Amino acid sequence: MKRRTNVIWLIADQLRADMLACNGDPNVHTPNLDMLAAGGVNFCNSVSTYPLCCPARGTMLTSIYPNRCTLGHEYRMPPEQTTIAQVLNQRGYHTAYVGKWHLDGWQEKHSRAAFHVVPKERRGGFQYWLGYENNNSQYDCYVHGGGDDKEILPTKLEGYETDCLTDLFLEHLETIPDEKPFFAVLSVQPPHNPYVAPERNRNYPPESLTLRANVPPDIPPYQEFVAEMRQNISNAYAMIENYDENIGRVMDYLKKRNLYDDTIIMFFSDHGDTHGSHGQQRKTNPLEESIRVPFLIGGKRLSNDPSLTGARLPWLLASIDIAPTTLGLLNINVPGEWEGCDYSVACKKHCTDFAYPASAYIQNIIPEHHPHSVELPWRGVVTDDGWKYVCLEGMPWMLFNLKKDPYELCNLAFCGIERRKRAELHRILQSWITRTGDHFRLPEIDYKDDLVENARDIFGYPIYPED
Numbered sequence: 001m002k003r004r005t006n007v008i009w010l011i012a013d014q015l016r017a018d019m020l021a022c023n024g025d026p027n028v029h030t031p032n033l034d035m036l037a038a039g040g041v042n043f044c045n046s047v048s049t050y051p052l053c054c055p056a057r058g059t060m061l062t063s064i065y066p067n068r069c070t071l072g073h074e075y076r077m078p079p080e081q082t083t084i085a086q087v088l089n090q091r092g093y094h095t096a097y098v099g100k101w102h103l104d105g106w107q108e109k110h111s112r113a114a115f116h117v118v119p120k121e122r123r124g125g126f127q128y129w130l131g132y133e134n135n136n137s138q139y140d141c142y143v144h145g146g147g148d149d150k151e152i153l154p155t156k157l158e159g160y161e162t163d164c165l166t167d168l169f170l171e172h173l174e175t176i177p178d179e180k181p182f183f184a185v186l187s188v189q190p191p192h193n194p195y196v197a198p199e200r201n202r203n204y205p206p207e208s209l210t211l212r213a214n215v216p217p218d219i220p221p222y223q224e225f226v227a228e229m230r231q232n233i234s235n236a237y238a239m240i241e242n243y244d245e246n247i248g249r250v251m252d253y254l255k256k257r258n259l260y261d262d263t264i265i266m267f268f269s270d271h272g273d274t275h276g277s278h279g280q281q282r283k284t285n286p287l288e289e290s291i292r293v294p295f296l297i298g299g300k301r302l303s304n305d306p307s308l309t310g311a312r313l314p315w316l317l318a319s320i321d322i323a324p325t326t327l328g329l330l331n332i333n334v335p336g337e338w339e340g341c342d343y344s345v346a347c348k349k350h351c352t353d354f355a356y357p358a359s360a361y362i363q364n365i366i367p368e369h370h371p372h373s374v375e376l377p378w379r380g381v382v383t384d385d386g387w388k389y390v391c392l393e394g395m396p397w398m399l400f401n402l403k404k405d406p407y408e409l410c411n412l413a414f415c416g417i418e419r420r421k422r423a424e425l426h427r428i429l430q431s432w433i434t435r436t437g438d439h440f441r442l443p444e445i446d447y448k449d450d451l452v453e454n455a456r457d458i459f460g461y462p463i464y465p466e467d
Contacts, residue, residue, distance in 0.1 A: 016272030032248035040298025049319035051271035063338035072366030076105030086125035099187035197238030206230035229276030265299035389425035
């Protein structure tokens with residue numbers, strides 16, 4: 001009898017897309033993730049629907065945009081919304097979740113979220129759930145939960161969080177009978193700050209690292225800031241290397257149990273980390289380093305087409321699309337109320353004849369208000385032809401041609417030379433706001449088609465060096 005396909009989600013927290021060797025990072029050592037990408041597919045233009053933990057995580061599980069799901073930091077995922085675990089429960093899957101949750105709306109001002117017990121009815125329908133609400137302390141991790149037969153109160157893990165959570169994850173996989181298909185999630189906090197890693201992984205001297213071209217130069221008055229960023233990035237690389245080691249343990253376990261060829265492994269992050277680019281830190285802004293996330297699918301062979309093995313796929317897969325794509329890979333119908341797109345066909349054959357969205361909608365609904373966050377709400381779109389347009393309430397904010405300006409050094413939002421493009425993207429953004437039932441006041445834009453075609457001849461200067 002042919003065994004049914006299993007699925008594993010491996011979730012990182014605050015890991016941006018370019019910080020993997022398989023995505024071109026010249027510093028980090030990630031051999032297991034590189035192997036996963038080489039044997040599967042790499043969605044190299046993946047984005048976070050909302051670059052903040054709670055909203056992104058709610059959207060991952062429910063395929064509902066944050067404006068109707070998890071509005072902001074420390075907001076609860078509505079328990080009435082259908083999660084991917086509930087869908088797979090109905091199809092005979094064993095569903096399990098281990099690690100960081102951050103979806104129960106607990107506020108740290110009341111007490112430390114690490115000790116908050118998430119009630120069974122608010123664990124997304126997972127049959128087995130062993131985790132914590134939030135922690136932010138890599139060597140001081142407490143977990144609670146379990147299955148129907150046993151429930152444990154918050155218990156401290158003795159060791160580094162990612163190592164210990166992987167131990168627990170593998171221990172639970174061992175209890176699942178071979179004939180039972182499973183959907184299992186391992187969600188770790190690293191490389192989220194604080195940037196702390198085991199000593200064995202601290203192999204990245206800060207002074208030797210190659211930084212992004214948009215990090216300020218190491219000259220006065222930026223020297224102290226750049227030195228801090230180098231140290232943070234050094235430790236973040238060590239955390240990524242550590243997770244890669246543990247992902248190797250998961251892959252080895254599946255092979256040992258002869259489950260690897262029956263298991264789809266999906267690796268992704270909730271959002272990125274600016275790590276000093278543009279003088280910024282952390283997330284919640286719409287810069288590339290904040291919104292771009294890795295998305296790899298490997299394990300079980302997805303296609304008989306050898307050209308798709310190790311392929312870098314250009315589609316704009318976003319957080320909203322993760323659950324529908326997972327069901328698509330399992331040939332399971334997507335719930336009608338879900339709002340994301342199923343990209344599974346792109347993993348199985350070339351997609352020149354498939355109409356995937358030409359843009360992705362990104363949101364920041366309720367600002368987080370910590371020192372390194374954007375303090376105002378914004379909405380934006382990124383397009384498959386390499387443009388990004390973002391508005392604050394009532395005014396444009398960012399317009400970038402990412403193909404010509406990948407480091408976002410030339411903001412065209414207020415430049416008349418790109419007035420037509422701004423109007424085009426403004427219409428696209430308004431259509432997303434309307435389609436998703438969002439409420440956000442865009443600026444008034446003059447749509448009059450009164451510019452001549454060759455605007456560059458009027459302005460008389462190039463906006464990019466190569467023009």
